[in-house]
Amino acid sequence: MIADSPLARTEPPHDCPRCPRLVAFRHALRIEYPDWWNAPVPALGDPDAWLAIVGLAPGKHGANRTGRPFTGDHAGVLLFETLGAFGLATGRYDARPDDGLRLTGAAIINAVKCLPPENKPMPEEIATCRPFLAAQLAVLEKVRVIVPLGQIAHQSTLRLLGERVSAFRFGHGAEHRLSDGRVMIDSYHCSRYNQNTGRLTPEMFRAVFARALEMRQS
Template structure:
């Protein structure tokens, strides 16, 4: 099969997966909540049309870096239809991605803002906004099939960066069992099979950034670590 033919089939697989995600209605509680938020809105976005559906992944299908978060924000991804877009967590993330050379601009405000990711793909464990940002175990398990399909399609991925403990624990379920089971720690690197790595970071949530549990230099250090791993050099000592 020619390279061009393979690429065309790959893009078709991505399109099929994204269509499946966007049309998903398997979790009644999340369906009701995402639609309720989209109808009620908040004052500062009352003139905007909310997405109000599951939010697919976004980025470079040939990415070597895969970033995984928790779920769309009520007035971020659930409003804009793009993961980590239009909310404070995304502001932190995309500034860091830009500084590290994985994004062509430091801002992500809406789906047509010109943002392009380079060698990076971004997903969330749960694709619908959950009440109080807390999906149930069953809801997370229901969504994991989408994450697994993305892992299968991201054939070039070498570094899986999880933002927060929730994403870290659920990413582990997609991988061959590791003994002893790895523990979450900021900027912690876990070697995987076939030259891949699992990399952990605190989530750039408002709570973590406001309390300075996570600072911009700390987040930059995580992406420097990712670059180091992608270059084939030994991992740097992690921060804990």
């Protein structure tokens, strides 16, 4: 199983012990699904990226199974199709970590590295994992635009950058100029639920990345 990271020095250990609830869940899944990745999921993408996409956490049947962000579940279909449409991904996404897909100019990092029960991390788990997110965003020195997928990713990114969360209200397509000169463009998460309910349409999602390209060039 492939799980290489472009930011290897910033990754947590395979058996990261920091969050007891997530560790217990991981161990239970290793017994139930011994062939799955079942570990902190590493970053994906270009170490020279200008765009950082901040996800929430691995999906049970997606990244937690395959070891690659947004790979193997419904959310990845829209995400990688959209990145490909804007020249940020090459190759064919085939929902496998060895499908040859590559990101160019973009990197995917998560607010929480391990799968949380019911896809809902606790506030203390988000805070405990934030140093890994901070380290990865720091290493991505060329990033000019940040796209958080969902409110948790939005808030965790603001906190690690030392911003006052209340000053940056989350909303799909909302743009925020950060103190360090970078731009944040919010997006609803590309989860199956958000797509099925119509909260997020492909057109809405594409609009965020179209705007990101504009902001990079401005």
